[in-house]
Amino acid sequence: MTIDLQQDFFALFGLPRRFEVDELALESAYHDLHARVHPDRHAHLPDADKRRAMQWATQVNEAFRTLRKPLSRALYLLELGGVDAGLETNTAMSPEFLMEQMEWREAVEEAREAADVEELEKLHQRLRSAGKDLYGKLQQSFDADRDLSTAAETARRLMFMEKLQHEIDNALEALED
Amino acid sequence: MALLQIAEPGMGTEPHKHRLAAGIDLGTTNSLVATVRNGISVCLPDDTGATMLPSVVRYLGDGSIQVGKQALLAHASDPRNTILSVKRFMGRGFKDVAHVETMPYDFVDTEGMVRLRTVQGVKSPVAVSAEILKVLATRAEASLGGPLTGVVITVPAYFDDAQRQATKDAAQIAGLNVLRLLNEPTAAAVAYGLDNASEGLYAVYDLGGGTFDLSILKLSRGIFEVLATNGDSALGGDDFDHRLFCWILDKAHISPPSSQDARRLLIKAREAKELLTACEEARIHVPLASDEEVDLTITRKEFAEITEHLVRKTIAPMRKVLRDAGLSAEDIKGVVMVGGATRMPHIQRAVAEFFGQEPLTNLDPDKVVALGAAIQADVLAGNRRNEDDWLLLDVIPLSLGLETMGGLVEKVIQRNATLPIARAQEFTTFKDGQTAMAFHVVQGERELVRDCRSLARFELRGIPPMAAGAARIRVTFQVDADGLLSVTAREMSSGVEAHVSVKPSYGLSDDEIATMLHDGMEHAAEDKNARALQEQVFEAERLLEATTQALVADGELLSPEERKLIDEVMSRLLELKAGSDHHAIRKGIDALARATDDFAARRMDKSVRAALAGRKLNEIEA
């Protein structure tokens, strides 16, 4: 009766399966597990133990990485709920959101072309706080309404914003070099 | 009873037998070895009392090899055969090496890792580094009074896969068992953090002779967690020397100096640089071989001006690392300075200005990395009780990806992901009946393959013929706790495991390593056998001891029959070990590994369950 390496990440950390997580509990579970499974704990043991340790530690890292950030946590909950967040395939986005997307994109493009570091950083901040506003919506959809299709749409919006933030990071990095 | 049966001199039944372990700081300029004695980490001196071994190797015409101070003395008179700063060549191609034109070596411009032609033939940087490691290991063994069970070797956090692999290969050639490759700033943080019982967010700024690293760590309740790392694996004190050297050439109107003069001037440049740390100005007075004479004076201010761009090169990584960690400079509680080059006043000023606080300099920047490595080696060798252990969680410094159509990179693993990590990606065939596929693994942050570092190419063969797009080839990247990548590929729809052959772009092949091991022995056939035998016996002892410990701790997880089987395989290995057939011992080792595989799985489960149960208990108490 071995523990299933593939078991759901919430169960792995002994947490309830919901969007809102107790960050401190998550982190302390992550540390406790690593204190047992990390390869450094098994470096003096036979190769078989070391191999196991690496597999387990890899899984613990994957689980933590997935649950720690709101977006990846949301996508994971959707996956567990059998909903395909439908990145490219599902294009049924609201017109307002498409408008908003275009505006953000233009603003970033403009700042990038003007090599305006300050403006890029400002946009980054704005995107971040706009993203944070969506966390509340996700919590409502997942934990209260149990409405996965609304959650999926919110997750898609969040995904777009994070992608744009990432592009800003890249642009800033390119300007620094 | 089974335990008594396997107890014999040299093996010990006591579960906490002390194993000899050491930490090695394999530096660009200086290398050190340290060990934990009576709970305290100390750097080990040579017989003259010096702890720092200059990382210099000289190959002599009579077949002998000098390492360290002696070699350094000859570096102006025998520049071609005296290799300095070899770390800069590890896992690097000829075209990657900066300032080749002023280096006095006879480079062999081959494909893959750069090689140097010496009186003793062509040497790879790996072989040169192995010579340094051998000297340090011998020093440690003499001091500890026995063979080392294992070592921790430090590498710059920003080292890529090829550079890490080259370091590990060097250890293998030196006959060392590597417990872990540890990132230099992380090692420094361990030494510093444990010493000062620190908690909170810390930055480690490590500017050595040839490399620059910057890591942000979170220290909390015995956990050292690296949040992000950045740097430049080709930036260090050497570059400040080189800049000053160019300044001298320019001021003294010397164009191109002979290789002996170049060496001489470089030495003077370094001396002047170091002098400027303590004095306002330095005189550079060098008689040249050409009977000319250089006599110049440089002030601290002038030196700061001509090296300003180098200091700035360390600022951009500081911004990046904070952004990656999601922090700003004010969040950092302390900045630990590591590496000899951080003694320069204008470096200290720049760092203080960036973080808005004076950096911490209350530890020896030369030794702190080796001291941290020794502490970690002691833990990894199993010399401490688990309960009072701490844990290091480190990250991969650079993203890993695969080449896709049009020379673009598809990232598979993102930089700063916590190790170990695995990621899989699926690919398909684009032609009917296609039975082979080529992959190109790269590392770096840029979008184009040509701007990233090529790690390896491999081919997948034996894909069953199918219609285009029907095959599902899953490529898995696994990066272990050393930051080393291994790649596996499998065709999923047919379940056929295809054969993968990897050709490292800047590494040594297994064959080359085997040849180097072989050459290194330079002995008659029976000596080689003796060495192989000794290695297998050593390995058998390690495995037997580890298994004994596991049985003591968790023997109850086995049924009496299972236990009997393992005991039998152990006894068999004990018998083999007393014989002289190293092939037979190898087989016995493999048999024991197989016999305990399932036991290992159960032990891990038990441990994980305990972690979960322990936490629930704590939560109830709280």
Ligand SMILES: Nc1ncnc2c1ncn2[C@@H]1O[C@H](COP(=O)(O)OP(=O)(O)OP(=O)(O)O)[C@@H](O)[C@H]1O
């Ligand atoms: N007082 C000093 N002032 C300025 N620079 C110094 C001083 N002392 C040492 N250095 C420089 O520090 C560098 C060596 O530092 P260190 O020994 O930490 O490097 P290393 O560990 O060998 O290299 P790396 O960590 O990059 O592999 C040399 O460039 C040396 O000139």
Ligand SMILES: [Mg+2]
């Ligand atoms: Mg160093």
